[in-house]
Amino acid sequence: MARKYFGTDGIRGRTNEWPMTAEIAMKVGQAAGAYFLRGKHRHRVLIGKDTRLSGYMMESALTAGFTSVGMDVVLVGPMPTPAVAMLTQSMRADLGVMISASHNPFADNGIKLFGPDGYKLSDEAEAKIEKAIEASPKLAAAEQIGRARRVDDAPGRYISIAKSTFPDHLRLDGLRVVIDCANGAAYKVAPDALWELGADLIQMGVTPNGININDKVGSTAPAALQAKVLETRADIGIALDGDADRLIVVDEKGQIVDGDQLMALIACSAARDQTLKGDGIVATIMSNLGLERFLWSQGISLHRTPVGDRYVVEAMRAGGYNIGGEQSGHLVLSDYATTGDGLIAALQVLAELVTRGEPASQMLKLFDPLPQLLKNVRFTGGQPLEDEKVKKVIAQAEKELEGKGRLVIRKSGTEPLIRVMAEGDDEAQVNEVVDRICDAVRKAA
Missing domain, CATH: 3.40.120.10 (Alpha-D-Glucose-1,6-Bisphosphate, subunit A, domain 3)
Structure with a gap:
């Protein structure tokens, strides 16, 4: 069954357009809250967000939804997605919510849900919540409405957890590190953790204003980090994305490491x-x-x-x-x-850098990647991958690459894009195959 709200990573879309509206967010809070009201204990949900301007609106709407069905809300403010997952588990919350559209521009936003074990919900759970979103919620009695509160020590808790993954016998003293936080959720916690471990730190993307998240900074726009590593003669550069669940590294020569x-x-x-x-x-x-x-x-x-x-x-x-x-x-x-x-993940890479002394x-150059090309084709409606001409072009390309490479074509779960990727031993063939398929998809779209 096709899902109406949830994609590959929660619910995502442009703010104030379906499904990323305050109204839908409140309904998600009511539906997800009701789904996790199990047992007779006082239930709680932990909500974090990145630095998008719309985060305030979505946070308030979700809070209204959760409290209306009787679930208490703990607000931790701007925090990385993995921190929300960790804190959901460690604070014994029944549910965790991250408000973020990850690497997308500031105008987008999203809602990611975590179960009490800190893991993202299964397809089955999301399907049940989807069904409940469009049903009439069972509202709590007046005396059972949930309460909302903010906690101030969440960043410190996460920093402590992150630092504990770094070997006790190692330090980053003398290591010059450029950290790019994409003006996103980790703009405080990531630099603090690295500095406390001894790094000589150069910071980028740590002045969020609500609209500059992922704007020419972060893991999806590493050019600025590459330039800064070379300019400062740093040993390594680290780039996170808007919600800090993604990492890209730049070596001392300014080369990107995926x-x-x-x-x-x-x-x-x-x-x-x-x-x-x-x-x-x-x-x-x-x-x-x-x-x-x-x-x-x-x-x-x-x-x-x-x-x-x-x-x-x-x-x-x-x-x-x-x-x-x-x-x-x-x-x-x-x-x-x-x-x-x-x-x-960055701390594990830095631990190896210190240990090896290389x-x-x-x-970070362990193998030579095969020629690979990924192109995106934006579409406004319909199902271009179901077009018979597109299917024929794809089938022919698969036959040509058989035994010499791979072809991966898929619809994005977070944006209106068809992603076309090919790789193989022959770079010219890879490029030609991708361009041919993209042309066919554009015509169909």
Whole structure:
């Protein structure tokens, strides 16, 4: 059954347009609150947000929805998505909510839900909440309406948890690190954690004003970080996205290091330390074939999932793996967190940098990726992937790449885009195949 509200990562859209309106947010609060009203204890929901201007509106609407069905609300303010997941569990909340559209522009916003165990909800749970959104809510009696309060120590709690994942015997003293927080949710906690561990810190993207989140800064716009690393002669650069569940690294030469290389590093380090579980890692269909071949050469398997860190986490839990992620920089280290955490992943990379004493450019180049090209085609309606001409072009491309590469075509779960990706040993063939499919999709759209 097609889902009306939830995409691959919660509910997301342009603010004040369906489904990202205050009215829908209140209904989500009522539906999700009612779903988690189990047992006779006093129920609570923990709500965090990033730095978008619309966060205030969505926070208030969600609070109204939750309290109206009898659930108490704990507001933690701007916090990374993984911090909300952690605090939901540690503060014994029945439900966690993150208000964020991650790497999207400020005009978008989103609602992500976490269960009491700190994990994102299953498709089944989201389907039940969707059904309840359009039903009449069962409102609490006047004396049973929930209460709302803010807590001030949430950042300190998260910083303490994040720092505990860094080896006790190591320090970052003498290491020059540029940190780019995308003017997003981690603008306070990430620099504080790195500074407390001893880093010589250069900060970027730490002056949010409500509309500059992800604006020419952060993991999806790393050019500014590359320039700053070179300008300051830093040892390494770290870029997070708007809700800090994503990480991209820049080495001392200004070269971008994506999630595939980072997963390779962390997996090999875990294998060396005999802490790798499941004898492999989990990645999505978008990860480069070069990563798979490299891991195989190291005796490490790669299990692939559909795109979305929730599917990575599901596969990790099912297979007993403790390392997973996406090429885009969502890195899930389940020994420490229940979802992607850019800061914790960065700390593991920095620990290796200190331990090995090598330049980042040398340490982070573990394999040569195969030529890969990803292009997006925006569409305004319809189902262009169901067009017979598009299907024919895709089938022909798959035949041409058989045995020499891969083709991944999918509809984005967060934006009105068709994503077309191909990779293979022949770069010219990869480029031609992607362009041909994109042309067909544009005509159909």
